[in-house]
Amino acid sequence: MSTPQIRAVLTDIEGTTSSISFVKDVLFPFARSRLQGFVTEHAADPAVAEALAEARALAGRPDLDTAATIELLQGWIDEDRKAKPLKTLQGMIWEDGYRSGTLKGDVYPDVVEKLTEWKESGLSLYVYSSGSVLAQKLIFGFTHSGDLTPLFSGYFDTAIGSKLEAESYQAIPAEIGLQPSEILFLSDNTKELDAARDAGMKTIGLDRGEVVIPPDTTHAIAKDFAAIDAKAGTVR
Numbered sequence: 001m002s003t004p005q006i007r008a009v010l011t012d013i014e015g016t017t018s019s020i021s022f023v024k025d026v027l028f029p030f031a032r033s034r035l036q037g038f039v040t041e042h043a044a045d046p047a048v049a050e051a052l053a054e055a056r057a058l059a060g061r062p063d064l065d066t067a068a069t070i071e072l073l074q075g076w077i078d079e080d081r082k083a084k085p086l087k088t089l090q091g092m093i094w095e096d097g098y099r100s101g102t103l104k105g106d107v108y109p110d111v112v113e114k115l116t117e118w119k120e121s122g123l124s125l126y127v128y129s130s131g132s133v134l135a136q137k138l139i140f141g142f143t144h145s146g147d148l149t150p151l152f153s154g155y156f157d158t159a160i161g162s163k164l165e166a167e168s169y170q171a172i173p174a175e176i177g178l179q180p181s182e183i184l185f186l187s188d189n190t191k192e193l194d195a196a197r198d199a200g201m202k203t204i205g206l207d208r209g210e211v212v213i214p215p216d217t218t219h220a221i222a223k224d225f226a227a228i229d230a231k232a233g234t235v236r
């Protein structure tokens, strides 16, 4: 029986389309330093109040006041905790930065070139990141190469499930109307690749020199998108 052809690419962001250093050294400090001002200014916004309440609930500390909740969230930024309410607030804060021109989405040139080529060749492109859908649209919407969002057919964040659980990689194909085996998942995190493969997706790991890929990994590894034959789901 022949392997079904890849019809869609699902990509991670941090460490895959964009450098870890951009996220850790630019985006996270930007959100951290503006968190207090943002929360104060938008205290009446129901989405902000809901995210703060969700953070308190997640921490098991419904008693925390606003100042203590901000400290909690700043601690989560320092730990790189992929908590949904934090990701929601980070996306809202980054929006100001992108729209004012202070932030520019850092996307590797090989990603811009290959995503464009893959899209033109008939593949559908999707994003799956711990960053909120808003944050995903911003990083691709305000890049040095312009607005890349027309390339994408959809965005998924952890509202669909954890990136470490196979169920999430079953829910995404169900949502977009494909079989898992028709999707190529790209990530720098081998635990995410394991979960995607368990769900039946094709996987390729990205080793851009910022993370240590376990030497005994059984996933194909590419150094950049130029090394990937997306339709075949292989590394050249």
Ligand SMILES: CSCCC(=O)C(=O)COP(=O)(O)O
Pocket (backbone or CB within 6 Å): 012, 013, 014, 015, 023, 027, 082, 087, 090, 128, 129, 130, 131, 132, 135, 136, 139, 163
């Ligand atoms: C969407 S840009 C900000 C990235 C982010 O906040 C994050 O946690 C990245 O996680 P990923 O799942 O893309 O590795």
Ligand SMILES: [Mg+2]
Pocket (backbone or CB within 6 Å): 012, 013, 014, 015, 016, 187, 188, 189
């Ligand atoms: Mg990643």
